[in-house]
Amino acid sequence: MRDQPTWRIPVGVLALVAGLTLYGVAVATWLPPLIADWHAAFQAPVYLLFGVLWLLPLRRFLIWMETGRWSPPDKAEKS
Known part of the structure; x- marks a missing residue:
């Protein structure tokens, strides 16, 4: 847990x-x-x-908001 707030969280939100x-x-x-003429069973x-689809990049974005890096921290760094 960090002691100081970071600018990345409000900017990220x-x-x-x-x-x-x-x-x-x-x-x-x-x-x-594009799909207006399709049957509702195909549109759904x-x-x-x-x-x-927007959820795909969300994990890395939330990691960046928390750590400042785009990739998850190594397990060795956590301990």
Whole structure:
């Protein structure tokens, strides 16, 4: 646990909110015209996929917010 607060956490939270907003607007703008003619049973998995796709880079982003590095710390460094 750190003793001093770091600038990365508030900046990271703001970047996450801004990034998710842009991602949501992009998906809501560009995806419907491409799949509007599809049956709802085929549209649902596409929206589900894009609904969870943003989670892929989230782990490394949260690691950066906490440690300042993009990769997880080595197990030897934890102890």
